[in-house]
Amino acid sequence: MKVYVILKQTFDTEEKIVIANGRVLEEGVKFIINPYDEYAVEKAIRIREQSGGQVVVISVGPKRSSESLRTALAMGADEAVLISDDRVSQDEYVVSSVLAAYFADKTYDLILGGHFSIDNGAGQVAVRLAELLQIPHVSSVIKLELPGGNANVTRDAEGDLEVLQVSLPALFTAQQGLNEPRYPSLPGIMKAKKKPFQQLTLDDLTIAAEALEPKTSQIELFLPPAREAGQILQGELPEQAAKLVELLRTQSKVI
Amino acid sequence: MSRTYTIIADHREGTLRQVTLEALQAAQIASLEGDRITAIIMGTQLESLAEELAAYPLSDIHLIEHDSLQHYNAEAYLSALFGVFDTVRPDAVFIGHTAVGRDLAPAIAARLHAGQMSDVTSIERSGAKIMFTRPLHAGKAFEKKVFADFPWVVTVRPNNIPAAQASGGQQAQVVRTTYSPTPSLRSVVKDVVLKTSGKVDLTEAKIVVSGGRGVKSADGFKPLEELAEVLNGAVGASRGACDAGYCDYALQIGQTGKVVTPEIYIACGISGAIQHLAGMSQSRIIIAINKDPEAPIIKTADYSIVGDLFQVVPLLTQEFRNVLK
Ligand SMILES: Cc1cc2nc3c(=O)[nH]c(=O)nc-3n(C[C@H](O)[C@H](O)[C@H](O)COP(=O)(O)OP(=O)(O)OC[C@H]3O[C@@H](n4cnc5c(N)ncnc54)[C@H](O)[C@@H]3O)c2cc1C
Numbered sequence: 001m002k003v004y005v006i007l008k009q010t011f012d013t014e015e016k017i018v019i020a021n022g023r024v025l026e027e028g029v030k031f032i033i034n035p036y037d038e039y040a041v042e043k044a045i046r047i048r049e050q051s052g053g054q055v056v057v058i059s060v061g062p063k064r065s066s067e068s069l070r071t072a073l074a075m076g077a078d079e080a081v082l083i084s085d086d087r088v089s090q091d092e093y094v095v096s097s098v099l100a101a102y103f104a105d106k107t108y109d110l111i112l113g114g115h116f117s118i119d120n121g122a123g124q125v126a127v128r129l130a131e132l133l134q135i136p137h138v139s140s141v142i143k144l145e146l147p148g149g150n151a152n153v154t155r156d157a158e159g160d161l162e163v164l165q166v167s168l169p170a171l172f173t174a175q176q177g178l179n180e181p182r183y184p185s186l187p188g189i190m191k192a193k194k195k196p197f198q199q200l201t202l203d204d205l206t207i208a209a210e211a212l213e214p215k216t217s218q219i220e221l222f223l224p225p226a227r228e229a230g231q232i233l234q235g236e237l238p239e240q241a242a243k244l245v246e247l248l249r250t251q252s253k254v255i
Numbered sequence: 256m257s258r259t260y261t262i263i264a265d266h267r268e269g270t271l272r273q274v275t276l277e278a279l280q281a282a283q284i285a286s287l288e289g290d291r292i293t294a295i296i297m298g299t300q301l302e303s304l305a306e307e308l309a310a311y312p313l314s315d316i317h318l319i320e321h322d323s324l325q326h327y328n329a330e331a332y333l334s335a336l337f338g339v340f341d342t343v344r345p346d347a348v349f350i351g352h353t354a355v356g357r358d359l360a361p362a363i364a365a366r367l368h369a370g371q372m373s374d375v376t377s378i379e380r381s382g383a384k385i386m387f388t389r390p391l392h393a394g395k396a397f398e399k400k401v402f403a404d405f406p407w408v409v410t411v412r413p414n415n416i417p418a419a420q421a422s423g424g425q426q427a428q429v430v431r432t433t434y435s436p437t438p439s440l441r442s443v444v445k446d447v448v449l450k451t452s453g454k455v456d457l458t459e460a461k462i463v464v465s466g467g468r469g470v471k472s473a474d475g476f477k478p479l480e481e482l483a484e485v486l487n488g489a490v491g492a493s494r495g496a497c498d499a500g501y502c503d504y505a506l507q508i509g510q511t512g513k514v515v516t517p518e519i520y521i522a523c524g525i526s527g528a529i530q531h532l533a534g535m536s537q538s539r540i541i542i543a544i545n546k547d548p549e550a551p552i553i554k555t556a557d558y559s560i561v562g563d564l565f566q567v568v569p570l571l572t573q574e575f576r577n578v579l580k
Binding site: 011013014015016017019024035036091092093096116118119120121122123124125126127128130131132135136137138139140142152156157158159160161162163164165166167170175176177213214215216217218219220221222223224227228229230231232233237238240241242244245247248249251252253254255 | 326327328329330353354355357358360361362364365366368369370371372374386389390391393395396397398399400401402403404407441442443445447448449451452454457458486503504506507510511512518519529530533536537539541542548553554555556557558559560561562566570571573574575578579
């Protein structure tokens with residue numbers, strides 16, 4: 001099996017967001033593999049451990065992303081590819097077009113990604129890529145088995161489960177519950193240093209100028225309004241419960 | 256130039272989802288006089304849905320009814336949809352940011368070579384400019400965006416844009432289309448397990464009662480379920496509760512779970528980690544029930560009761576039962 005994992009580096013979930021000069025500040029921020037992509041990396045490695053083959057992790061993003069790709073190599077991926085170029089905007093149409101250009105001359109059985117990235121939260125790039133490559137996709141997958149050239153996948157549909165059989169090659173995005181990602185081991189970290197790591201720019205790809213024109217642009221960035229200080233109710237618990245219900249009735253149209 | 260805005264109707268267990276009407280409202284905000292707003296419904300047994308939708312300000316409603324569309328399958332839905340797009344020719348497509356919309360919208364956008372904004376919480380029009388607000392970092396920040404050009408695709412976050420009102424005027428025209436599935440589908444739905452049947456949808460619920468590690472067991476969720484039932488709300492959870500195996504990951508709220516924006520959010524035995532807050536802090540009223548007065552959730556909550564949830568939650572259920580009778 002040849003498995004590609006598309007991966008994005010994101011802010012650690014502990015990070016608070018600070019905005020200055022119309023940008024989210026990155027100074028001092030800890031970065032991680034997008035948690036959903038991490039499930040995809042883990043799955044790809046398990047597939048290779050079971051049935052052989054090769055796992056390639058690929059990211060389109062700033063130079064700092066190489067750190068996350070290294071982590072994926074240390075977990076057990078075989079090769080990494082970073083496409084880093086200032087001419088690539090964050091627009092999902094553009095990012096997916098760049099990935100599609102990379103995949104144009106590749107062969108693969110599976111492409112795995114995350115259900116969405118926890119920073120931008122759009123959940124577009126993987127599904128767009130599947131369309132551009134004209135392969136089937138299933139998103140939000142919590143179970144993936146590969147008997148005889150097909151994939152049996154279970155998709156989480158807002159709590160309901162949908163079981164599908166899909167012919168390969170196909171693209172799937174990982175949802176929480178698919179697995180428990182491993183931590184890189186010390187030997188894994190050492191080995192990762194010697195694994196192939198390809199650094200590409202747009203000059204290495206064949207891509208139409210039109211595909212680099214962003215379809216969306218940001219005009220404003222802001223923090224949500226801070227919540228006003230709340231109230232800690234007092235008294236015996238039954239009194240507090242009655243008081244709360246009273247407050248909700250006067251304040252909320254719902255009750 | 257007159258534009259066509261198309262809503263893809265999301266429905267569940269034979270009724271329209273509220274988010275469909277919110278998507279329609281978004282289309283109304285985007286549209287100008289003379290523009291057309293159309294709807295497309297896919298699935299089986301669509302007559303009553305079409306009737307329901309016909310009361311809203313739409314120029315026409317396209318029904319694509321076929322057994323093979325009973326359950327969502329991206330490939331089948333896309334081929335059905337693009338059949339109708341040949342006649343509808345949408346300039347913009349609106350759909351809920353739901354299990355179906357999240358999966359379908361980027362594929363539609365890719366096929367239309369269109370831009371997409373996901374998970375939009377608000378939309379404004381000023382002259383020729385249509386602006387979309389959407390969360391970043393699960394709501395730790397927000398951005399406003401514009402499209403470079405038509406066509407485009409938008410997914411609408413449930414519970415944020417007010418629902419469209421029925422027009423009471425002229426009924427929309429219902430157009431039935433035949434659909435013959437291609438035999439060459441590469442993906443087949445083998446089984447669907449409806450675990451949420453009959454329950455209030457978590458992302459659309461007006462009231463969410465959430466449990467954390469403090470509920471201590473799967474059984475510990477029972478009092479929360481009772482409270483949710485009395486309030487016609489949904490039950491959610493922290494990752495702490497999911498990781499401990501007290502409930503399904505499908506209930507998880509937070510940065511790596513669902514983002515909810517109900518009218519009332521009741522956090523029971525949840526400490527209020529930053530990842531959890533990201534998923535619920537845009538709720539209108541937040542209530543914390545926690546035995547630790549220092550728990551961070553109390554700083555975010557509008558009202559807090561410091562105490563044992565196993566005492567407090569049944570008391571609340573009783574109080575609500577009394578007043579809602
Ligand atoms: C990458 C990553 C992603 C994450 N994503 C999410 C996410 O999406 N959503 C999420 O929720 N978390 C997420 N987390 C986990 C998060 O950091 C916290 O660990 C988690 O939210 C804690 O869950 P909790 O509040 O239920 O448990 P705890 O932090 O253990 O809190 C339990 C609370 O219950 C109270 N309590 C105990 N017993 C009682 C009682 N009888 N009555 C009243 N109160 C009681 C305690 O005082 C305490 O405040 C993520 C973490 C990581 C690293």
